[in-house]
Amino acid sequence: MYDPLVNNDIGCNATYPNSYWAQHVDTQPDTVTLQQDITTDVVVVGGGYTGLSCAYQLAQRFNREVTVLEANRAGWGCSGRNAGFVLRGTGRLSLAQLSQKFGLDIARVFHQEYSDAITQVRQMIAEGNINCDAQTPGYLKVAHKASLAADFPAQVEFLQRQFGYKAEYLSAAEVKSDYMHNTQAHGAIRFADCFGVNPLALAQGYAAMAQRSGARLYSGSPVTKWQRNTDGGFVLQTPQARVHCKQLVFATNGYTPKGFYPPLNRACLPVLSSIIVTSPLSEQQLQQSGLHHNQIVMDTRALKYYYRKLPDNRILFGGRSAVYGKDAEKAVYPARLLSALKNCFPMLDDLRCDYHWSGWVAVSYDDLPRVCEAESGLFYAGGYCGSGLSFSTLAGVRLAELTMGLALPDLPIYQGTLAPFPLPAFRRLGQQGYYQWGRFKDRFL
Numbered sequence: 204m205y206d207p208l209v210n211n212d213i214g215c216n217a218t219y220p221n222s223y224w225a226q227h228v229d230t231q232p233d234t235v236t237l238q239q240d241i242t243t244d245v246v247v248v249g250g251g252y253t254g255l256s257c258a259y260q261l262a263q264r265f266n267r268e269v270t271v272l273e274a275n276r277a278g279w280g281c282s283g284r285n286a287g288f289v290l291r292g293t294g295r296l297s298l299a300q301l302s303q304k305f306g307l308d309i310a311r312v313f314h315q316e317y318s319d320a321i322t323q324v325r326q327m328i329a330e331g332n333i334n335c336d337a338q339t340p341g342y343l344k345v346a347h348k349a350s351l352a353a354d355f356p357a358q359v360e361f362l363q364r365q366f367g368y369k370a371e372y373l374s375a376a377e378v379k380s381d382y383m384h385n386t387q388a389h390g391a392i393r394f395a396d397c398f399g400v401n402p403l404a405l406a407q408g409y410a411a412m413a414q415r416s417g418a419r420l421y422s423g424s425p426v427t428k429w430q431r432n433t434d435g436g437f438v439l440q441t442p443q444a445r446v447h448c449k450q451l452v453f454a455t456n457g458y459t460p461k462g463f464y465p466p467l468n469r470a471c472l473p474v475l476s477s478i479i480v481t482s483p484l485s486e487q488q489l490q491q492s493g494l495h496h497n498q499i500v501m502d503t504r505a506l507k508y509y510y511r512k513l514p515d516n517r518i519l520f521g522g523r524s525a526v527y528g529k530d531a532e533k534a535v536y537p538a539r540l541l542s543a544l545k546n547c548f549p550m551l552d553d554l555r556c557d558y559h560w561s562g563w564v565a566v567s568y569d570d571l572p573r574v575c576e577a578e579s580g581l582f583y584a585g586g587y588c589g590s591g592l593s594f595s596t597l598a599g600v601r602l603a604e605l606t607m608g609l610a611l612p613d614l615p616i617y618q619g620t621l622a623p624f625p626l627p628a629f630r631r632l633g634q635q636g637y638y639q640w641g642r643f644k645d646r647f648l
């Protein structure tokens with residue numbers, strides 16, 4: 204599997220991974236490969252949510268001439284592989300941690316931005332009439348230990364008092380009676396506005412919207428080289444053509460090839476996240492597991508598990524995976540996820556794994572993303588730390604606004620670039636160390 208810390212070449216025109224999502228979309232984006240030299244106002248490199256949302260804004264709202272260059276096809280990266288959780292927030296810091304780090308006033312601006320991100324996804328789905336199987340809202344953050352659940356009522360009270368956000372505390376008994384018989388659920392916080400979608404259908408919907416509004420979208424068109432022109436603009440090379448532009452947006456995030464833009468390469472740690480989708484639950488298994496809802500669920504582990512019941516009664520279950528791309532397809536990783544699922548739901552011992560796939564999330568050094576003008580005329584967004592579905596959609600809006608010279612909300616994520624990792628060559632050693640510590644903490648602490 205392509206590994207952004209190892210490979211300079213992302214490849215070209217690869218098909219979607221054999222995911223559940225790829226089997227459950229009915230259309231393919233109508234795109235072609237760039238075959239002749241062009242000049243355009245703005246180039247967006249990368250056709251995931253960030254790039255497509257940015258292109259849509261540039262064309263629709265600002266009437267700019269914009270070209271998206273995607274190495275493979277729309278949503279081929281994380282955007283077509285994720286779990287489809289439209290979450291409130293991004294990065295790895297909670298509102299309580301943001302309050303501690305930046306003060307309550309800034310945390311409230313974050314809260315508003317996170318609300319706007321969910322609203323933006325909802326608006327895109329409505330405007331584009333995107334059929335992405337949006338589920339009944341509700342996200343359960345589940346305590347995998349009783350000691351962690353003990354703090355949940357105070358967390359809910361904090362969200363209600365300081366942010367006016369109506370989070371709801373659920374005791375272990377309420378989780379069991381109303382949501383699921385997960386033997387490792389000791390209580391939950393329910394967030395009422397988050398929801399599940401088919402993420403690939405969403406990405407393809409964004410692609411169609413960008414195209415309909417006038418953006419040109421080329422698939423099978425990796426940018427293999429780029430440089431600045433003497434006039435301050437840029438020239439980019441794809442396998443078959445050159446593109447000249449005034450402004451350049453990198454929306455390559457966790458899939459940025461090695462050496463593509465060293466300041467961005469040094470500031471992201473691409474981390475594999477893997478998903479399995481099981482065989483469908485029988486009526487009896489639904490009764491036994493109590494899984495009658497389509498709420499999205501994540502637990503409190505350092506190495507988190509996330510899961511949801513899909514519309515056809517299969518379970519999607521995800522978590523951390525191999526460290527290196529070359530190991531991603533090894534059978535041990537889906538087997539571990541299936542076993543973790545069965546530890547939560549011992550009554551589902553008969554389930555088998557029907558699909559398994561992985562993708563690269565971009566982890567940043569300080570656990571927060573950035574949307575920025577890295578140098579004159581060159582913009583990027585990334586570092587969502589695995590929580591980027593809703594925020595990448597808004598990041599596309601913010602990127603487009605930045606290219607227009609508009610002021611963004613007063614937040615640290617819009618001030619400055621991603622911080623480089625110290626000793627970037629040793630990032631994966633650090634990651635392995637973190638995984639060891641995470642396993643220890645989740646088990647014993």
Ligand SMILES: Cc1cc2nc3c(=O)[nH]c(=O)nc-3n(C[C@H](O)[C@H](O)[C@H](O)COP(=O)(O)OP(=O)(O)OC[C@H]3O[C@@H](n4cnc5c(N)ncnc54)[C@H](O)[C@@H]3O)c2cc1C
Nearest residue numbers: 249251252253274280281282285286287288426562591592
């Ligand atoms: C298994 C998994 C589960 C996840 N689950 C969730 C979830 O449920 N909820 C959530 O909020 N987040 C989730 N995420 C994270 C979320 O999917 C990402 O944050 C989001 O999709 C990032 O979108 P993006 O557009 O920035 O990047 P991507 O979608 O990764 O797009 C980058 C694109 O750039 C292209 N590219 C790279 N280099 C070049 C080049 N040189 N030339 C041309 N094109 C190039 C790639 O082909 C790729 O299509 C998950 C991620 C994974 C992997």
